[in-house]
Amino acid sequence: MAHAHSHTSAMDAGKASVAARTRAQAAARTGAGASNRASNRAVPPSAPRPARARRLLTPWLFLLAPLTLLVTFTYAPIANMVAYSFTDWDGVSPELHYTGAENYAELFTREDLFQVFWVSGYYLAASVIQIVAALYFATILSFSVRFRNFFKGVLFFPSLVNGVAIGFVFLYFFQDGGTFDTVLGLFGHHTDHAWLGTPVSANVSLAGVSIWRYLGMNFVLFLGAIQSVPGELYEAAELDGAGRWHQFRYIIAPGIRPVLTLTVILSVSGSLSAFEIPYIMTGGATGTETFVIQTVKLAFQFNKTGLASAAAVVLLLIILLVTWVQRRLVPDDRVDLV
Missing domain, CATH: 1.10.3720.10 (MetI-like)
Structure with missing residues (x-):
């Protein structure tokens, strides 16, 4: 009878230790989840990241040179041509007068x-x-x-x-x-x-x-x-x-x-x-x-x-x-x- 009683006490102690470890792991997971949620709240999801900014900026860097040439040698001359069409400029004189249509x-x-x-x-x-x-x-x-x-x-x-x-x-x-x-x-x-x-x-x-x-x-x-x-x-x-x-x-x-x-x-x-x-x-x-x-x-x-x-x-x-x-x-x- 004494031997059976000691065996039962050992089993109860083992169960208690397993339950304690389970509660500790659950508490650890809960704490980690809380810390993750806190960190997610600390960094807004809409904040730009360096990699994303580089991806958005890289195409415009490649387009900078052709767009500059296009504006300089196409759109700017067209704008000047439209402006000259409302003047009496002779192409030589530095003076020109607005004549309307x-x-x-x-x-x-x-x-x-x-x-x-x-x-x-x-x-x-x-x-x-x-x-x-x-x-x-x-x-x-x-x-x-x-x-x-x-x-x-x-x-x-x-x-x-x-x-x-x-x-x-x-x-x-x-x-x-x-x-x-x-x-x-x-x-x-x-x-x-x-x-x-x-x-x-x-x-x-x-x-x-x-x-x-x-x-x-x-x-x-x-x-x-x-x-x-x-x-x-x-x-x-x-x-x-x-x-x-x-x-x-x-x-x-x-x-x-x-x-x-x-x-x-x-x-x-x-x-x-x-x-x-x-x-x-x-x-x-x-x-x-x-x-x-x-x-x-x-x-x-x-x-x-x-x-x-x-x-x-x-x-x-x-x-x-x-x-x-x-x-x-x-x-x-x-x-x-x-």
């Missing part, structure tokens, strides 16, 4: 200043031909064609040549008895026509040069867009018996729609602001003066920088308006062919 009134009331926009019609027609031709060649050369790399180089080569050099080359190409007349003579067609001597033939010739000049760039854009279309779609179309025309209509055309929209916008804006080729080849003579050539002459030949600035602002607004209308008519929706 007189320059804009002169632009819209003088018929000769706005007649130059008719010349842009030739370049608009040329841009349509250029886009169609570039899309045609890009579609053909996107498939397996013999010597296709050679033809790609031939089409893109004019885009690598300096525009001034192109202007001088075609100036001799279209002169009387020049290369063009010689080529026509090989086919039995002899003519003494002055290709740059009349407004219609001169503008048609200059528009043709612009087609050759910018065809390669549009060709490369279309070719890259076509090659980005998944090849599985062409294989599935061939298994279904679709020909080249159906592949173009239902796969290529929808797949390159964003690039096609961008090309149309660039072509229209380029047609309205044509300058390089007509200025080098004719200088705006024989009815080939474009709006930009006229603006340059107003500023540097007639010393009417205020009027020229107003003309440049009008051209900028017209291009923005045309771009906005195109984007509204043909929205750039996401294309999903898969």
Whole structure:
């Protein structure tokens, strides 16, 4: 009996010690939780941390240099141009006087200043031909064609040549008895026509040069867009018996729609602001003066920088308006062919 009593007392003592340790651990956990809650209350969750601040600041550090260049060489000159358009500044004198909207009134009331926009019609027609031709060649050369790399180089080569050099080359190409007349003579067609001597033939010739000049760039854009279309779609179309025309209509055309929209916008804006080729080849003579050539002459030949600035602002607004209308008519929706 004494042995059993001592055994029972030992068991009770062990249970008491286990219960004491359990209560101590629970108290320790409670104290740790309280201290954690106190520390959480001490540091607000919204306080910025150094790592988070660095993540927010790093992109702006990379954007600082391009944004500075953009503001300095783009937005600041545009702001100055708009300011000059309300003055009579001649571009030389340090003095200039505010004239209000007189320059804009002169632009819209003088018929000769706005007649130059008719010349842009030739370049608009040329841009349509250029886009169609570039899309045609890009579609053909996107498939397996013999010597296709050679033809790609031939089409893109004019885009690598300096525009001034192109202007001088075609100036001799279209002169009387020049290369063009010689080529026509090989086919039995002899003519003494002055290709740059009349407004219609001169503008048609200059528009043709612009087609050759910018065809390669549009060709490369279309070719890259076509090659980005998944090849599985062409294989599935061939298994279904679709020909080249159906592949173009239902796969290529929808797949390159964003690039096609961008090309149309660039072509229209380029047609309205044509300058390089007509200025080098004719200088705006024989009815080939474009709006930009006229603006340059107003500023540097007639010393009417205020009027020229107003003309440049009008051209900028017209291009923005045309771009906005195109984007509204043909929205750039996401294309999903898969």
